[in-house]
Amino acid sequence: MRWDDIDKQVCSVARALSVVGERWTMLIIRDAFLGTRRFDQFQANLGITRHRLSERLGKLVESGVLVKVPYSERPLRHEYRLTRKGLGLYPVLMSLARWGDEWMDRGEGVPLEYVHLKCGRTTRPVLTCSECGEPLRPQEVRPQLGPALQPLAAEIEAAGESLEDIPPLFKRSM
Amino acid sequence: MRWDDIDKQVCSVARALSVVGERWTMLIIRDAFLGTRRFDQFQANLGITRHRLSERLGKLVESGVLVKVPYSERPLRHEYRLTRKGLGLYPVLMSLARWGDEWMDRGEGVPLEYVHLKCGRTTRPVLTCSECGEPLRPQEVRPQLGPALQPLAAEIEAAGESLEDIPPLFKRSM
């Protein structure tokens, strides 16, 4: 299978990665969250080639993560800003940062700290349950087929198999 | 700059991506979280080429995200399992899944739902502040230089500039 076809999978992770899963893309988004908006700024901050940057920005605009907003007529210039869809990537970015802080440390402490303005303290983001507010741990979460995979569920039951304990069942999912 | 050098940046996101930022890698990890352990299982589920899979698994073992555990002598066979470091990627994965659910939906509903066994309800993971428990929103979080970037802070102050409102300041950070 080609990488270009992963967005066809019935899998939210695969679909997400079809947009933000290429080299440089998440770093461009990180920079956007830190306030970078212009082509040359991105290029200087990231050290990516202009060619690649141009291509990646184009794709991000196409997929609705960034918008091109003019900030000057004559000469016509635009900058790139996060859309709501782009802002939605914040948890992904923060989770990556947190994991990097925890596991990729070089013994010099973390590069950045994050002050939560609401409570005034340095925060370390935690993933929690929307329903009970407890931290979400992988052992305490059971994935089950959602609406988009009901046909698959029917198929499996028709074959006389059980929906329980078939981990590879989820091969097209999650 | 080459992609291979991003792990040298003083940036936790970049460092994290140097491990999990390549094509296929997060999908391999997704499968590992869903219970996949053996080479051929991964290959069948993902549709990745054996070559690429072999290389990616090797890198993940090298970087400590997976371990190779023998499950049979004669013939010697091993399987791949998530380490604690690997399990630490759960929030990244769930955040990606959630974003995909929300923004890459095709109108057929979500592929998978997640039941939080502790409270028994279908959960949608939320990123919250470790200190006050409130949901973390990008506008309410102020990144500031951490220990690893104190030299940079000194440099900037020496140049007579302010640490405030210099977004590109963070170019080597986050």
Next chain:
DNA sequence: TGAGACGGTTCCACATAAGAACCAATATGT
């Protein structure tokens, strides 16, 4: 009139990926 800022595009050499075939150690069936 000439240089510089900005936001790109074009070109080439090299690196990485996809797909298929092959390989080696054992186990299993006949």
Next chain:
DNA sequence: ACATATTGGTTCTTATGTGGAACCGTCTCA
């Protein structure tokens, strides 16, 4: 005893992606 299957790879060829540098077009400012 021999053929076939299983598992976990490696090797090869061809296609696609990437990095680096040069170039381009529109403006502004001196």
